[in-house]
Amino acid sequence: MKKRAVDERLALTKFEVYSEPHIILRRDKCRGCSLKICLSSCPAGLYTLDESGETKFSYEGCLECGTCRIVCPENAIEWNYPPGGFGVQYRFG
């Protein structure tokens, strides 16, 4: 058993990916934030910094835990669940 990167681990979980993101990052609000606690607290590691230092987010591997929505100090994350039947589908939850 070796250390796995989070992407490898996410590949184990079943997703029904919807065509549009269920989480939208409000860049204007996000930009002024120095804390960026979303980067370290997303268990799927979906928040990353791009080359210009701005936060980006990919929704496909979202575990729908809701942590980012609660920890974001700027309320910069517009968070909803994916439409019915889409998103993560746990078999061993």
Next chain:
Amino acid sequence: MSEKYDVIVIGAGPAGLSTAYFLADKEYNVIVLERGLEPGSKNVFGGRIYSYVLDKYFPEWRTDAPIERWVRREKLSILCEENSVNLEYQINRKPNGYDSFTAFLSRFLKWFASKVEEKNVTLATSVRVDEILFRDGQAYGVRVGEEKLEADYIVVAEGANTLLLEKHGLREKISPKDIAVGIKEVIKLGKEKINERFGLEDEEGSAYFLISPKFGGGFIYTMEEYVSIGVIYRPLFNNNVEAKDVIEELKMHPSIFNLVKDGVEIEYSADIIREAGYRDVMLKPYGRGYLVVGDAAGLTLNTGFTVRGVDLAIESGRLAAEAIQKTSVGEEPSIYMKLLLEGGIIDTLKKFRKVSKILSNQKIYTDYPEIICEIFSKIYTIEEYPETLFESIKKVVGRKTSIIRFMFELLSMVRSL
């Protein structure tokens, strides 16, 4: 979906299904709306359910519920840098009903949903409720996309992420310091390896409560063929490890590695846990036309050693069903609060009200475990000129804090638990 129902339940988790079950018993026309493909598709928990609540309401459950193993080993494990300090409670005689079993919540909810459907409750999956409909302060239905569905009562069982309640101003967004993220991985090991490594017989299970200075709290539950291993991650702690990596860190600890090595990882999951306890209970978990149950209402409990989610969720659902029966349509189901108080849920939460403060104190996971690790390492490492136990304690504790302060903190901790 144009029919009018007596009750619409939002969410097919333990609390929502329970409400539906007990209402259907009394001939109510109930529909449960679940956003997952199947009941249980969106639910995550650690791995244990307490039996008493099922014994009370589902006498036949032991014959057909998806029970993985009966918990007979309770272990508290402090993970030191390399070594670990363990305390084990062995349950050798079968307890009289007050036992617990390990399970996968996803599977358990499928079983529970089948019991609910036997009672002619309609269960609609892949349905996300977008809005609760109110008219003059009275909830009268829900909106799903363009469709509207009406009922006399709406039961909100949306879980720990209270999106709908917040949308309608019925609950404030929880503070980040009051949440933890439960991050879990399920590993397939096979029955023999599990029995051998955890010291179990067939059908016997173990529940580990882990404490680590590196990443806080954690757990291991043994299933029949699998092991569920997880971390209770607190985003606001001064963490050394990012949330996405904590599971790997945990598995790489020598004491844990030996338990799960050459297993096959099969699923990775996460969910938030509301950790504020009594403070988090909704002051008014009802209004005209609606009631709030389970996690959404803050009606679940972490006592520090045991986590009581499913059993209390089922209880609150049952009481919501009873409140609906005892209320005339159009009036406030205020009797719900009275039932919660009489049923003991709120008193139990109140009793453990100081626990959340302890669990949110990072020292619990760092200073104290480190002190314990060092003391044990000193006791069992034989040097030419050994120290007495008292000398060791004095030295180790003295480096972190004063002895008196340590004793004082320890005492106040014990009294809160």
